[in-house]
Amino acid sequence: MKNVSKIIPCYAADSSGVCSALYELGGMTVVHDASGCNSTYSTHDEPRWTKMKSNIFISALTELDAIMGNDDKFIADVVSAAHDKQPAFIALCGSPMPMMTGFDYDAVALEIEAQSGIKTIPLHTNGTRSYIEGASEALLEVVKAYAQPCEKRDNAVNVLGLTPLDFPLGTDTAIKKWLADNGFECVCTLAMGDSLDNIKAMPSAKVSLVVSYSGFAAAQYLKDTYGIPIVCGVPLGCEYPCDLAGALFWAMEHNEDYFYSAVHQSGGDTVIIGESVFASSLACALESDRRGRATVISTLPTDERILAQGDVCLSAEEDIEKYLQDYKPACVIADPLYKYIVPKETAFLNLPHFAFSGRCYERHFTNVIDRRLQEILR
């Protein structure tokens, strides 16, 4: 029963991760579900819902369709909607019920693509995993489908893993400005403020900057296919952004990966809970700005190279609670909803995470890129 949370909520689901990652790319995303996933996604997981149009559809799967395996109805509905909307591509993803009936996304995507003539991408979500896994697969597949070989451009950088589930709206602008201020050209900010044309040009970059683990698989693909090295980190605080810019130059020059979020020394009296790239970058920023050392609890899927030695991966509420009790930190930095499993005597700094607390703290969201820590942590 380790996955049962009695106090804290769960993170946004993998299907929300897919929708969020593909929201601005001009495709049509279809979630195969009765419709519950749609309201959860639009109400809790998507701040752009009322501000920007996107083709997000729900299949309205009925009990009878699920029992009878009426795939033809789903295929006909998707082809019909695609005919009306003429999207650049179609993405299919799913929820628990199709998982139970063994819906074959790959095969159905083949049929839809054959009937509609539109590129169709199957994504294997089931509504039970985290947004990271959904967004990660979506970004990987869209890069696989659209990135094209092209000439390298000097100091060109891809940013990967940027979705509103991890970063406030406007982060794409802030990160482009930070890159420009440091002498880089931004090719793509996958997937906020971006387009398929920019994705096509991603192989022209000389380095990939991964800002959340959602972007790691796509960055790995670009490395394996086009030889683009990976740097992990988010420019936070005063000193760390300069160091991170240096890491980007170093990676370009040596054509080697640099997991720059892992350069902090774990330990100290602070614990940061959250997504691995962001949380470990924050630990780096604390150290660089001489605010002490911190240990990261990565609560979502990650690659251990992104974390420093001594950081831990814990996802179950009881494990996180016990770790904090044993660690006895002076301060915890996390989404406010984690406060309820933190020892009472521990100081708590709020860092709202949209994928965790949704709109609860939306008005407290603030741009974090290249900003002083006292402005980020309140």
Add this chain to the structure above:
Amino acid sequence: MIKLAIYGKGGIGKSTCTANLSAALASLGKRVIQIGCDPKADSTINLLHGDPVLPVMDYMRKYDEEPEKIEQISKTGYGGILCIETGGPTPGLGCAGRGIITTFSLLEELELFKTFKPDAVLYDVLGDVVCGGFAAPIREGYAEQVLIVTSGEKMALYAANNIWSAVKNFEDRSYAKVRGVILNRRNVIGEEEKVRAFADKAGIEITADIPRSDDITRYEDMGLTAVEGDPDCEVSKRFIALAKTLIEEDENK
């Protein structure tokens, strides 16, 4: 790589044929995996001398978590054949088809094929293609060919026809194709003519003709396949001949 799914009516001898074919392939020096896709979990028992492997679903029920290594859910049997059973839910509860899908996802996560590097993978599938779960072995990436086991009995041929139609329905999906029929003789009147009539109508061939033989029962009572028990008996020779045909086809692909 030979990737084969064996379907047929319940009780027609799918597990017997699959295990003997696996043993025949192994006796010809091939690295073989046999995956039993039946909640009864008895597909590989005669490759394991009667000492069964812990089925995947039983592992999950027992430990309440997914296995982390192939060794936890497999056993090596005759000729180095890697034996795996999906198993199933508690009889009368849950969803057996879903169990097969879960097992297949798990085997993919554990990178079974990459690690074991088999020459042949045989899926022994329960009865009919009754739902999505039982079609999982013929999905892209798993079996490429289907062999349907049938006798000349009416219900066996009826089931064979259902299986053939179901697989044909998936033509647009890059699923496996029906390779042919294994005629597992029950010595009914006009048996060969009846099976041949079905095969001709379906446009498939009788790939193997297995005579009714007490050798199979005798060696199964000893926890063996006939191929292991007596490779020179007539039944074993037929399975070895089938294995040779499949190997030759695979090499000429």
